[in-house]
Amino acid sequence: MPNLPNKPLLLIDAASPRVFVGLWKGGGWLACATPERPALESIFSGVEQLFYDAKLGLADVGGFVHCEGPGSILGVRLSAMAIRTWRAFPTWARVPVWSFGSLHFAAAAYGAENGSPPPNLISEFRHGRWNLLLAGEDTVMAVDDVVLNDLQEPLVYLRQRKTWQSAPSHAVEWSPDWRNCAHLVETPSLLRPVHEPDVFIAEEAVFQKWSAERHRG
Structure with a gap:
Protein backbone atom coordinates (compact mmCIF):
# COMPACT_ATOMS: atom_id res chain seq x y z
CA MET A 1 0.00 0.00 0.00
CA PRO A 2 1.44 3.43 -0.92
CA ASN A 3 2.36 5.76 1.92
CA LEU A 4 -0.35 8.37 1.35
CA PRO A 5 -0.81 11.61 3.30
CA ASN A 6 -3.77 12.29 5.58
CA LYS A 7 -4.77 15.29 3.48
CA PRO A 8 -6.93 14.89 0.35
CA LEU A 9 -5.37 13.74 -2.92
CA LEU A 10 -6.35 15.32 -6.23
CA LEU A 11 -6.61 12.56 -8.86
CA ILE A 12 -6.80 13.39 -12.58
CA ASP A 13 -7.33 10.75 -15.27
CA ALA A 14 -7.52 12.32 -18.74
CA ALA A 15 -6.26 9.31 -20.70
CA SER A 16 -9.76 8.41 -21.92
CA PRO A 17 -12.25 10.47 -23.95
CA ARG A 18 -14.11 11.37 -20.75
CA VAL A 19 -11.96 13.03 -18.09
CA PHE A 20 -12.25 11.97 -14.45
CA VAL A 21 -11.25 14.21 -11.55
CA GLY A 22 -11.64 13.34 -7.90
CA LEU A 23 -10.69 14.41 -4.39
CA TRP A 24 -9.78 11.26 -2.49
CA LYS A 25 -9.26 10.73 1.23
CA GLY A 26 -9.38 7.72 3.51
CA GLY A 27 -10.59 5.22 0.94
CA GLY A 28 -13.36 7.28 -0.66
CA TRP A 29 -14.20 10.33 -2.74
CA LEU A 30 -14.86 13.62 -1.01
CA ALA A 31 -16.07 14.74 -4.44
CA CYS A 32 -15.62 13.51 -8.00
CA ALA A 33 -16.72 14.48 -11.50
CA THR A 34 -16.64 13.23 -15.10
CA PRO A 35 -17.10 16.38 -17.21
CA GLU A 36 -18.37 15.80 -20.74
CA ARG A 37 -16.33 18.59 -22.31
CA PRO A 38 -12.88 18.07 -23.92
CA ALA A 39 -9.86 17.78 -21.62
CA LEU A 40 -8.69 21.33 -22.32
CA GLU A 41 -11.88 22.68 -20.75
CA SER A 42 -12.92 19.94 -18.35
CA ILE A 43 -9.74 19.49 -16.29
CA PHE A 44 -9.71 22.95 -14.75
CA SER A 45 -13.49 23.40 -14.61
CA GLY A 46 -13.85 19.92 -13.13
CA VAL A 47 -11.27 20.59 -10.43
CA GLU A 48 -12.94 23.90 -9.62
CA GLN A 49 -16.25 22.07 -9.20
CA LEU A 50 -14.60 19.50 -6.92
CA PHE A 51 -13.37 22.13 -4.52
CA TYR A 52 -16.77 23.81 -4.53
CA ASP A 53 -18.58 20.55 -3.78
CA ALA A 54 -16.11 19.50 -1.07
CA LYS A 55 -15.87 23.03 0.37
CA LEU A 56 -12.08 22.85 0.05
CA GLY A 57 -9.34 24.68 -1.85
CA LEU A 58 -6.09 23.78 -3.56
CA ALA A 59 -4.28 24.64 -0.32
CA ASP A 60 -5.99 21.61 1.27
CA VAL A 61 -4.48 19.17 -1.23
CA GLY A 62 -1.87 16.81 0.20
CA GLY A 63 -0.79 15.26 -3.09
CA PHE A 64 -1.53 14.81 -6.78
CA VAL A 65 -2.32 11.52 -8.55
CA HIS A 66 -1.82 11.52 -12.32
CA CYS A 67 -2.71 8.99 -15.01
CA GLU A 68 0.28 8.79 -17.33
CA GLY A 69 -1.48 6.72 -20.02
CA PRO A 70 -1.33 5.11 -22.44
CA GLY A 71 -4.34 6.80 -23.94
CA SER A 72 -5.14 10.31 -25.12
CA ILE A 73 -1.76 12.01 -25.46
CA LEU A 74 -3.41 15.43 -25.38
CA GLY A 75 -5.40 14.64 -22.25
CA VAL A 76 -2.42 13.17 -20.39
CA ARG A 77 -0.20 16.11 -21.35
CA LEU A 78 -2.79 18.65 -20.28
CA SER A 79 -3.27 17.00 -16.89
CA ALA A 80 0.50 16.81 -16.39
CA MET A 81 0.81 20.49 -17.33
CA ALA A 82 -1.91 21.42 -14.84
CA ILE A 83 -0.14 19.63 -11.99
CA ARG A 84 3.23 21.17 -12.94
CA THR A 85 1.60 24.60 -13.01
CA TRP A 86 0.13 24.20 -9.52
CA ARG A 87 3.42 22.88 -8.16
CA ALA A 88 5.24 25.92 -9.53
CA PHE A 89 3.71 27.94 -6.70
CA PRO A 90 5.78 27.87 -3.48
CA THR A 91 2.80 26.62 -1.45
CA TRP A 92 2.64 23.36 -3.44
CA ALA A 93 6.25 22.99 -4.59
CA ARG A 94 6.82 20.11 -2.16
CA VAL A 95 3.45 18.45 -2.55
CA PRO A 96 4.12 14.84 -3.67
CA VAL A 97 2.98 13.36 -6.98
CA TRP A 98 2.05 9.77 -7.78
CA SER A 99 1.49 8.31 -11.24
CA PHE A 100 -0.36 5.23 -12.45
CA GLY A 101 -0.85 3.52 -15.80
CA SER A 102 -4.28 3.40 -17.42
CA TRP A 174 -14.76 -3.02 -21.20
CA SER A 175 -14.13 0.25 -19.35
CA PRO A 176 -13.56 0.88 -15.63
CA ASP A 177 -15.28 3.70 -13.77
CA TRP A 178 -13.23 5.57 -11.19
CA ARG A 179 -16.43 6.63 -9.42
CA ASN A 180 -16.82 3.04 -8.24
CA CYS A 181 -13.12 2.36 -7.70
CA ALA A 182 -11.99 4.74 -4.94
CA HIS A 183 -10.67 1.76 -2.95
CA LEU A 184 -8.17 0.99 -5.73
CA VAL A 185 -6.13 4.11 -4.92
CA GLU A 186 -4.63 2.08 -2.07
CA THR A 187 -3.91 -0.97 -4.25
CA PRO A 188 -0.29 -2.09 -3.72
CA SER A 189 1.95 -1.19 -6.68
CA LEU A 190 -0.73 0.77 -8.59
CA LEU A 191 0.61 4.19 -7.61
CA ARG A 192 4.28 5.04 -7.75
CA PRO A 193 5.90 8.28 -6.56
CA VAL A 194 7.39 10.48 -9.31
CA HIS A 195 9.33 13.73 -9.36
CA GLU A 196 7.08 15.22 -12.06
CA PRO A 197 4.01 13.91 -13.93
CA ASP A 198 4.76 12.75 -17.47
CA VAL A 199 3.34 10.93 -20.49
CA PHE A 200 3.83 7.21 -21.04
CA ILE A 201 4.38 6.02 -24.63
CA ALA A 202 5.08 2.34 -25.27
CA GLU A 203 7.46 3.11 -28.12
CA GLU A 204 8.63 6.32 -29.73
CA ALA A 205 7.68 7.04 -33.32
CA VAL A 206 10.49 6.57 -35.83
CA PHE A 207 10.63 9.13 -38.64
CA GLN A 208 12.62 8.71 -41.82
CA LYS A 209 14.10 11.68 -43.65
CA TRP A 210 12.31 12.36 -46.91
CA SER A 211 14.38 11.50 -49.95
CA ALA A 212 13.56 12.75 -53.44
CA GLU A 213 15.57 9.86 -54.89
CA ARG A 214 13.49 7.29 -53.05
CA HIS A 215 10.22 8.83 -54.25
CA ARG A 216 11.27 9.39 -57.85
CA GLY A 217 9.29 7.22 -60.28
Whole structure:
Protein backbone atom coordinates (compact mmCIF):
# COMPACT_ATOMS: atom_id res chain seq x y z
CA MET A 1 0.00 0.00 0.00
CA PRO A 2 1.44 3.43 -0.92
CA ASN A 3 2.36 5.76 1.92
CA LEU A 4 -0.35 8.37 1.35
CA PRO A 5 -0.81 11.61 3.30
CA ASN A 6 -3.77 12.29 5.58
CA LYS A 7 -4.77 15.29 3.48
CA PRO A 8 -6.93 14.89 0.35
CA LEU A 9 -5.37 13.74 -2.92
CA LEU A 10 -6.35 15.32 -6.23
CA LEU A 11 -6.61 12.56 -8.86
CA ILE A 12 -6.80 13.39 -12.58
CA ASP A 13 -7.33 10.75 -15.27
CA ALA A 14 -7.52 12.32 -18.74
CA ALA A 15 -6.26 9.31 -20.70
CA SER A 16 -9.76 8.41 -21.92
CA PRO A 17 -12.25 10.47 -23.95
CA ARG A 18 -14.11 11.37 -20.75
CA VAL A 19 -11.96 13.03 -18.09
CA PHE A 20 -12.25 11.97 -14.45
CA VAL A 21 -11.25 14.21 -11.55
CA GLY A 22 -11.64 13.34 -7.90
CA LEU A 23 -10.69 14.41 -4.39
CA TRP A 24 -9.78 11.26 -2.49
CA LYS A 25 -9.26 10.73 1.23
CA GLY A 26 -9.38 7.72 3.51
CA GLY A 27 -10.59 5.22 0.94
CA GLY A 28 -13.36 7.28 -0.66
CA TRP A 29 -14.20 10.33 -2.74
CA LEU A 30 -14.86 13.62 -1.01
CA ALA A 31 -16.07 14.74 -4.44
CA CYS A 32 -15.62 13.51 -8.00
CA ALA A 33 -16.72 14.48 -11.50
CA THR A 34 -16.64 13.23 -15.10
CA PRO A 35 -17.10 16.38 -17.21
CA GLU A 36 -18.37 15.80 -20.74
CA ARG A 37 -16.33 18.59 -22.31
CA PRO A 38 -12.88 18.07 -23.92
CA ALA A 39 -9.86 17.78 -21.62
CA LEU A 40 -8.69 21.33 -22.32
CA GLU A 41 -11.88 22.68 -20.75
CA SER A 42 -12.92 19.94 -18.35
CA ILE A 43 -9.74 19.49 -16.29
CA PHE A 44 -9.71 22.95 -14.75
CA SER A 45 -13.49 23.40 -14.61
CA GLY A 46 -13.85 19.92 -13.13
CA VAL A 47 -11.27 20.59 -10.43
CA GLU A 48 -12.94 23.90 -9.62
CA GLN A 49 -16.25 22.07 -9.20
CA LEU A 50 -14.60 19.50 -6.92
CA PHE A 51 -13.37 22.13 -4.52
CA TYR A 52 -16.77 23.81 -4.53
CA ASP A 53 -18.58 20.55 -3.78
CA ALA A 54 -16.11 19.50 -1.07
CA LYS A 55 -15.87 23.03 0.37
CA LEU A 56 -12.08 22.85 0.05
CA GLY A 57 -9.34 24.68 -1.85
CA LEU A 58 -6.09 23.78 -3.56
CA ALA A 59 -4.28 24.64 -0.32
CA ASP A 60 -5.99 21.61 1.27
CA VAL A 61 -4.48 19.17 -1.23
CA GLY A 62 -1.87 16.81 0.20
CA GLY A 63 -0.79 15.26 -3.09
CA PHE A 64 -1.53 14.81 -6.78
CA VAL A 65 -2.32 11.52 -8.55
CA HIS A 66 -1.82 11.52 -12.32
CA CYS A 67 -2.71 8.99 -15.01
CA GLU A 68 0.28 8.79 -17.33
CA GLY A 69 -1.48 6.72 -20.02
CA PRO A 70 -1.33 5.11 -22.44
CA GLY A 71 -4.34 6.80 -23.94
CA SER A 72 -5.14 10.31 -25.12
CA ILE A 73 -1.76 12.01 -25.46
CA LEU A 74 -3.41 15.43 -25.38
CA GLY A 75 -5.40 14.64 -22.25
CA VAL A 76 -2.42 13.17 -20.39
CA ARG A 77 -0.20 16.11 -21.35
CA LEU A 78 -2.79 18.65 -20.28
CA SER A 79 -3.27 17.00 -16.89
CA ALA A 80 0.50 16.81 -16.39
CA MET A 81 0.81 20.49 -17.33
CA ALA A 82 -1.91 21.42 -14.84
CA ILE A 83 -0.14 19.63 -11.99
CA ARG A 84 3.23 21.17 -12.94
CA THR A 85 1.60 24.60 -13.01
CA TRP A 86 0.13 24.20 -9.52
CA ARG A 87 3.42 22.88 -8.16
CA ALA A 88 5.24 25.92 -9.53
CA PHE A 89 3.71 27.94 -6.70
CA PRO A 90 5.78 27.87 -3.48
CA THR A 91 2.80 26.62 -1.45
CA TRP A 92 2.64 23.36 -3.44
CA ALA A 93 6.25 22.99 -4.59
CA ARG A 94 6.82 20.11 -2.16
CA VAL A 95 3.45 18.45 -2.55
CA PRO A 96 4.12 14.84 -3.67
CA VAL A 97 2.98 13.36 -6.98
CA TRP A 98 2.05 9.77 -7.78
CA SER A 99 1.49 8.31 -11.24
CA PHE A 100 -0.36 5.23 -12.45
CA GLY A 101 -0.85 3.52 -15.80
CA SER A 102 -4.28 3.40 -17.42
CA LEU A 103 -3.95 -0.30 -18.26
CA HIS A 104 -2.72 -1.10 -14.75
CA PHE A 105 -5.77 0.63 -13.28
CA ALA A 106 -8.06 -1.20 -15.70
CA ALA A 107 -6.48 -4.53 -14.76
CA ALA A 108 -7.01 -3.87 -11.05
CA ALA A 109 -10.58 -2.67 -11.62
CA TYR A 110 -11.48 -5.66 -13.81
CA GLY A 111 -10.11 -8.09 -11.25
CA ALA A 112 -11.98 -6.38 -8.40
CA GLU A 113 -15.27 -6.22 -10.31
CA ASN A 114 -15.19 -9.81 -11.53
CA GLY A 115 -13.48 -11.45 -8.57
CA SER A 116 -10.82 -12.86 -10.86
CA PRO A 117 -7.14 -12.39 -11.61
CA PRO A 118 -6.36 -9.48 -13.96
CA PRO A 119 -6.73 -10.41 -17.66
CA ASN A 120 -4.60 -9.59 -20.69
CA LEU A 121 -5.41 -5.98 -21.55
CA ILE A 122 -5.05 -4.02 -24.79
CA SER A 123 -5.70 -0.48 -25.99
CA GLU A 124 -5.10 1.14 -29.34
CA PHE A 125 -1.65 2.65 -29.85
CA ARG A 126 -1.47 3.59 -33.52
CA HIS A 127 -2.59 1.99 -36.79
CA GLY A 128 -1.56 -1.66 -36.73
CA ARG A 129 -0.09 -1.38 -33.23
CA TRP A 130 -1.59 -2.03 -29.79
CA ASN A 131 -0.64 -1.37 -26.18
CA LEU A 132 -0.52 -4.70 -24.36
CA LEU A 133 -0.36 -5.44 -20.64
CA LEU A 134 -0.09 -9.16 -20.04
CA ALA A 135 -1.86 -10.66 -17.04
CA GLY A 136 0.29 -10.39 -13.94
CA GLU A 137 2.96 -8.26 -15.66
CA ASP A 138 4.04 -4.66 -15.04
CA THR A 139 5.39 -3.63 -18.46
CA VAL A 140 3.17 -2.26 -21.22
CA MET A 141 4.43 -3.31 -24.66
CA ALA A 142 3.63 -2.13 -28.19
CA VAL A 143 2.70 -5.14 -30.34
CA ASP A 144 1.08 -5.82 -33.72
CA ASP A 145 -2.08 -7.71 -34.65
CA VAL A 146 -0.29 -11.04 -35.05
CA VAL A 147 0.68 -11.06 -31.38
CA LEU A 148 -2.90 -10.38 -30.29
CA ASN A 149 -4.23 -13.29 -32.34
CA ASP A 150 -2.08 -15.66 -30.29
CA LEU A 151 -3.15 -14.34 -26.88
CA GLN A 152 -5.30 -16.50 -24.66
CA GLU A 153 -8.68 -15.32 -23.41
CA PRO A 154 -9.82 -13.38 -21.56
CA LEU A 155 -8.50 -10.49 -23.65
CA VAL A 156 -9.99 -7.17 -22.57
CA TYR A 157 -10.06 -4.14 -24.87
CA LEU A 158 -9.93 -0.70 -23.24
CA ARG A 159 -11.25 1.90 -25.70
CA GLN A 160 -9.49 5.21 -25.10
CA ARG A 161 -10.09 7.13 -28.32
CA LYS A 162 -12.02 7.18 -31.58
CA THR A 163 -10.60 4.17 -33.37
CA TRP A 164 -9.73 3.50 -36.98
CA GLN A 165 -9.16 -0.23 -36.55
CA SER A 166 -11.17 -3.06 -35.07
CA ALA A 167 -10.12 -4.97 -31.98
CA PRO A 168 -9.59 -8.73 -32.36
CA SER A 169 -12.84 -10.70 -32.50
CA HIS A 170 -11.96 -12.57 -29.29
CA ALA A 171 -11.41 -9.33 -27.33
CA VAL A 172 -14.11 -8.07 -24.96
CA GLU A 173 -14.56 -4.30 -24.77
CA TRP A 174 -14.76 -3.02 -21.20
CA SER A 175 -14.13 0.25 -19.35
CA PRO A 176 -13.56 0.88 -15.63
CA ASP A 177 -15.28 3.70 -13.77
CA TRP A 178 -13.23 5.57 -11.19
CA ARG A 179 -16.43 6.63 -9.42
CA ASN A 180 -16.82 3.04 -8.24
CA CYS A 181 -13.12 2.36 -7.70
CA ALA A 182 -11.99 4.74 -4.94
CA HIS A 183 -10.67 1.76 -2.95
CA LEU A 184 -8.17 0.99 -5.73
CA VAL A 185 -6.13 4.11 -4.92
CA GLU A 186 -4.63 2.08 -2.07
CA THR A 187 -3.91 -0.97 -4.25
CA PRO A 188 -0.29 -2.09 -3.72
CA SER A 189 1.95 -1.19 -6.68
CA LEU A 190 -0.73 0.77 -8.59
CA LEU A 191 0.61 4.19 -7.61
CA ARG A 192 4.28 5.04 -7.75
CA PRO A 193 5.90 8.28 -6.56
CA VAL A 194 7.39 10.48 -9.31
CA HIS A 195 9.33 13.73 -9.36
CA GLU A 196 7.08 15.22 -12.06
CA PRO A 197 4.01 13.91 -13.93
CA ASP A 198 4.76 12.75 -17.47
CA VAL A 199 3.34 10.93 -20.49
CA PHE A 200 3.83 7.21 -21.04
CA ILE A 201 4.38 6.02 -24.63
CA ALA A 202 5.08 2.34 -25.27
CA GLU A 203 7.46 3.11 -28.12
CA GLU A 204 8.63 6.32 -29.73
CA ALA A 205 7.68 7.04 -33.32
CA VAL A 206 10.49 6.57 -35.83
CA PHE A 207 10.63 9.13 -38.64
CA GLN A 208 12.62 8.71 -41.82
CA LYS A 209 14.10 11.68 -43.65
CA TRP A 210 12.31 12.36 -46.91
CA SER A 211 14.38 11.50 -49.95
CA ALA A 212 13.56 12.75 -53.44
CA GLU A 213 15.57 9.86 -54.89
CA ARG A 214 13.49 7.29 -53.05
CA HIS A 215 10.22 8.83 -54.25
CA ARG A 216 11.27 9.39 -57.85
CA GLY A 217 9.29 7.22 -60.28
